[in-house]
Amino acid sequence: GAVVSQHPSWVICKSGTSVKIECRSLDFQATTMFWYRQFPKQSLMLMATSNEGSKATYEQGVEKDKFLINHASLTLSTLTVTSAHPEDSSFYICSARNPGQGASKSNQPQHFGDGTRLSIL
Amino acid sequence: AQKVTQAQTEISVVEKEDVTLDCVYETRDTTYYLFWYKQPPSGELVFLIRRNSFDEQNEISGRYSWNFQKSTSSFNFTITASQVVDSAVYFCALSEAQIGTASKLTFGTGTRLQVTL
Numbered sequence: 001g002a003v004v005s006q007h008p009s010w011v012i013c014k015s016g017t018s019v020k021i022e023c024r025s026l027d028f029q030a031t032t033m034f035w036y037r038q039f040p041k042q043s044l045m046l047m048a049t050s051n052e053g054s055k056a057t058y059e060q061g062v063e064k065d066k067f068l069i070n071h072a073s074l075t076l077s078t079l080t081v082t083s084a085h086p087e088d089s090s091f092y093i094c095s096a097r098n099p100g101q102g103a104s105k106s107n108q109p110q111h112f113g114d115g116t117r118l119s120i121l
Numbered sequence: 122a123q124k125v126t127q128a129q130t131e132i133s134v135v136e137k138e139d140v141t142l143d144c145v146y147e148t149r150d151t152t153y154y155l156f157w158y159k160q161p162p163s164g165e166l167v168f169l170i171r172r173n174s175f176d177e178q179n180e181i182s183g184r185y186s187w188n189f190q191k192s193t194s195s196f197n198f199t200i201t202a203s204q205v206v207d208s209a210v211y212f213c214a215l216s217e218a219q220i221g222t223a224s225k226l227t228f229g230t231g232t233r234l235q236v237t238l
Contacts, residue, residue: 034225043212043230044166091164097224110226112158112166 003027004096006113014121015086021079021116023094029074030096034110035067038091050077084120092116123148125215125229133235134203142198142232144213150174155196156214156226157187166212172196203236210234 003026011019023033031052036044048069049057056069066088068080077096081088095110124147134140146155157169170180172189180187184201200207213229 041233044226044228046225046227049225093164093166095166095226112168114163114165117164 004030004094004111004113006094006116008116009114010117010119012119012121013084016083017120019081019084019118021081021092021094021118023077023079023096023113025075025096025098025111028096028098030077031074031099033071033077033094033096035069035077035079036093036095038093038115040091044093047079052077081118084118086120089118089120092118123150123153123215123217123227125213125227127213127229127232129232130230131233131235133237136205136236136238137202139199139201140203140234140236142200142211142213142234144196144198144229146194146196146213146215148215148217150217152217154216155189156216157196157198158212158214158228159209160212160231161209169198169211200234203234205236205238208234208236 005024005026007022013019033050035047037047038044046059047062047067048059050069050071052071052074058064066082068082071077079092093112093115095112097110126145129143132140153174155172159167159169170187177189177191186199188197196213210231210233212231214226216224216226
């Protein structure tokens with residue numbers, strides 16, 4: 001079945017560092033990928049929708065300059081947390097929709113990566 | 122605007138008990154999709170089920186069953202004869218089905234299920 005790979009699984013770095021997280025669809029081409037953020041014991045909140053070949057669409061309250069998204073190919077989207085601070089520490093998880101599954105865009109399950117635990121010291 | 126409410130924050134049961142996780146949703150669309158995901162302590166999201174708004178048939182998959190009641194905007198999830206391995210956070214989610222939208226998921230706040238021996 002379809003698989004989404006997310007790398008790294010976890011990262012610990014100093015405040016002020018920029019961190020890049022990769023999300024790859026392994027056996028399908030994903031024109032749309034999603035980036036979510038999850039604080040401990042809380043729900044997943046959509047940060048942005050990553051569109052291949054165009055600018056990402058950010059949710060209200062998400063800083064575009066803080067969370068840079070690049071979707072340069074049909075199998076790869078990256079999220080860069082720039083100048084990370086302790087409050088950016090969180091679980092980041094991506095998902096990708098397989099356009100080959102089903103006739104409707106909405107009734108396909110999104111395939112999730114395993115997530116990235118980011119800790120900023 | 123769409124909203125998913127999981128009123129039960131945490132549930133604790135003894136193994137072999139049945140447990141029902143509640144999910145209530147709000148949406149203006151007539152066509153939409155509902156999902157349940159499981160998130161074990163390791164963090165990954167495990168897809169359990171997808172249901173579209175036109176299909177109100179209940180579904181059973183092994184020890185799992187789902188009750189979709191469109192009249193009350195609920196999509197409840199029951200685990201029969203619970204096992205310790207069922208311990209996880211369970212999320213209910215909603216996706217609208219308008220053509221041209223990104224069909225992003227709106228998640229509920231999750232219900233943490235603890236199954237003990």
